[in-house]
Amino acid sequence: MKREITLKINGEEYTSTVEPRTLLVHFIREHAMLTGTHIGCDTSSCGACTILIDGKSAKSCTILAIQAVGKEITTVEGLALADGPHPLQEGFKENHGLHCGFCTPGMMMRAVELLEKNPNPTEEDIRWGISGNLCRCTGYNNIVKAIKYAGAKMRGDELPSTEPEFVE
Amino acid sequence: MIPSSFDYSAPTTLEEALNLLEEIGDEAKILAGGHSLIPMMKLRFAEPEHLIDLSNVPGLSYINTEGNTVKIGAMTREVDAEESEELNKLFPIFKDVGKLIADPQVRNFGTLGGNLAHGDAANDQPAVMMALNAEIEIIGKEGTRTVGIDDFFFGFYATAVEEGEILTAIKIPIPDGKFGSAYHKSERKVGDYATGGVGVQLTFDSSGTCTKAGIGLTNVNPTPLRASRSEEALVGTTVTDEVIEQAAQFASEDCNPSADLRGDEDYKRRIIKVLTKRMIVKAKERAFS
Numbered sequence: 348m349k350r351e352i353t354l355k356i357n358g359e360e361y362t363s364t365v366e367p368r369t370l371l372v373h374f375i376r377e378h379a380m381l382t383g384t385h386i387g388c389d390t391s392s393c394g395a396c397t398i399l400i401d402g403k404s405a406k407s408c409t410i411l412a413i414q415a416v417g418k419e420i421t422t423v424e425g426l427a428l429a430d431g432p433h434p435l436q437e438g439f440k441e442n443h444g445l446h447c448g449f450c451t452p453g454m455m456m457r458a459v460e461l462l463e464k465n466p467n468p469t470e471e472d473i474r475w476g477i478s479g480n481l482c483r484c485t486g487y488n489n490i491v492k493a494i495k496y497a498g499a500k501m502r503g504d505e506l507p508s509t510e511p512e513f514v515e
Numbered sequence: 516m517i518p519s520s521f522d523y524s525a526p527t528t529l530e531e532a533l534n535l536l537e538e539i540g541d542e543a544k545i546l547a548g549g550h551s552l553i554p555m556m557k558l559r560f561a562e563p564e565h566l567i568d569l570s571n572v573p574g575l576s577y578i579n580t581e582g583n584t585v586k587i588g589a590m591t592r593e594v595d596a597e598e599s600e601e602l603n604k605l606f607p608i609f610k611d612v613g614k615l616i617a618d619p620q621v622r623n624f625g626t627l628g629g630n631l632a633h634g635d636a637a638n639d640q641p642a643v644m645m646a647l648n649a650e651i652e653i654i655g656k657e658g659t660r661t662v663g664i665d666d667f668f669f670g671f672y673a674t675a676v677e678e679g680e681i682l683t684a685i686k687i688p689i690p691d692g693k694f695g696s697a698y699h700k701s702e703r704k705v706g707d708y709a710t711g712g713v714g715v716q717l718t719f720d721s722s723g724t725c726t727k728a729g730i731g732l733t734n735v736n737p738t739p740l741r742a743s744r745s746e747e748a749l750v751g752t753t754v755t756d757e758v759i760e761q762a763a764q765f766a767s768e769d770c771n772p773s774a775d776l777r778g779d780e781d782y783k784r785r786i787i788k789v790l791t792k793r794m795i796v797k798a799k800e801r802a803f804s
């Protein structure tokens with residue numbers, strides 16, 4: 348039942364022979380060798396595998412590779428701009444939006460679509476927006492700040508403070 | 516985890532899909548958004564031998580108003596119903612439920628048809644469709660038939676969609692008079708299935724009397740449940756606090772929750788009572804705003 352498929356990932360074509368049951372995340376990691384996309388669960392819950400398919404954020408562990416034929420796939424490796432990091436990457440760096448980093452690629456890929464639909468999200472919008480992405484380290488506060496920062500940068504607004512907030 | 520082996524086809528017309536279903540028989544399964552089916556296949560709870568992907572069949576994703584019916588194509592993604600202004604102007608219940616189904620990534624892929632065809636009482640759209648009194652359009656080799664939502668859910672993962680058939684559309688009647696709808700569910704955390712959920716639609720005549728009530732309950736019965744006694748309690752009244760209390764009490768008595776990690780039976784009945792009350796109030800408010 349194996350067949351040859353070609354997937355377009357970050358603008359490049361990758362051809363491989365797979366079974367229909369090959370999950371998109373496995374194609375990305377083990378056939379295209381793009382290991383920035385992570386696998387954090389077996390139940391479609393964690394969002395570590397989030398990528399963009401035709402601009403829509405999706406859990407690549409819950410999609411068959413064969414379903415993605417003919418689509419534009421973007422992974423975290425395709426996020427950086429020609430002249431440097433993407434505003435989201437800068438936002439996560441400047442705001443300590445990661446500790447171990449395992450959730451980070453998924454968080455950023457999800458945030459790409461979130462900011463595209465809602466360029467100036469409130470804290471609540473961001474928290475609902477990343478509700479399909481789990482982080483075991485940060486407690487989310489700095490992830491929310493990172494996405495806010497990226498939004499401001501993309502809008503060309505004044506950048507919010509990256510100083511940590513201390514609660515008395 | 517990886518599903519067990521299967522074959523895959525992606526037909527480009529409904530006719531081709533129906534032929535494949537007939538040819539392959541009961542080992543074939545329709546693949547819509549895949550966000551119920553693939554997780555089950557990964558856990559090997561489902562091991563179909565052949566998936567028939569509907570993604571390449573055109574004309575199954577739309578939200579159209581035709582006379583006094585809104586028709587929604589089976590492959591319409593959850594996100595599209597959640598974001599449709601046209602749909603939510605009439606039925607704001609879709610914004611309510613949209614936000615509560617899983618998470619944004621799942622809603623980008625999961626379809627309305629799949630949410631119903633899966634036949635899971637834990638899914639949220641079934642109770643919504645009960646509140647709205649929807650009809651389900653199903654196509655087979657013999658042609659198209661329409662099934663009322665009350666005749667759609669048979670049992671655990673069993674619906675009126677029979678072997679060889681495909682769910683093609685959902686039809687929602689636009690009521691006469693003033694009407695409002697609302698949905699809420701209690702969940703342990705975002706993305707969880709409901710501890711209990713309640714969908715309500717109320718219709719009123721010009722004198723403010725309730726002429727029609729639809730109430731659907733999520734995950735408190737082996738199948739999605741209509742709260743009939745609660746509906747009857749509301750119809751013919753102006754939906755006063757007293758009547759609302761009575762209707763909520765009926766819903767909590769008439770559901771059949773089972774104890775699990777989300778709570779015991781008594782807790783779930785209390786959830787249903789509170790949510791029924793709140794959703795009736797909200798639906799009434801929306802009818803008159």
Ligand SMILES: Cc1cc2nc3c(=O)[nH]c(=O)nc-3n(C[C@H](O)[C@H](O)[C@H](O)COP(=O)(O)OP(=O)(O)OC[C@H]3O[C@@H](n4cnc5c(N)ncnc54)[C@H](O)[C@@H]3O)c2cc1C
Pocket residue numbers: 390391392409544545546547548549550551552553554569589590615616617618621624625626627628629630631632633634637638639640676680681682683706707708709
């Ligand atoms: C992490 C997670 C959390 C979730 N939480 C919720 C939640 O809180 N509430 C909720 O309601 N849902 C939830 N879901 C389920 C999600 O909404 C699914 O997308 C939906 O239930 C099924 O839609 P689908 O298009 O993905 O169907 P699929 O998975 O493709 O199909 C489901 C079943 O229906 C059949 N089928 C699908 N379409 C048709 C058709 N047109 N004709 C005939 N048969 C068909 C398939 O053969 C299969 O048996 C969750 C899913 C995940 C992964």
Ligand code: FES
Pocket residue numbers: 385386387388389390391392393394395396397406407408409
């Ligand atoms: S790996 Fe956890 S959602 Fe995909």
Ligand code: FES
Pocket residue numbers: 444445446447448449450451481482483484485
């Ligand atoms: S930074 Fe470790 S899981 Fe998020």
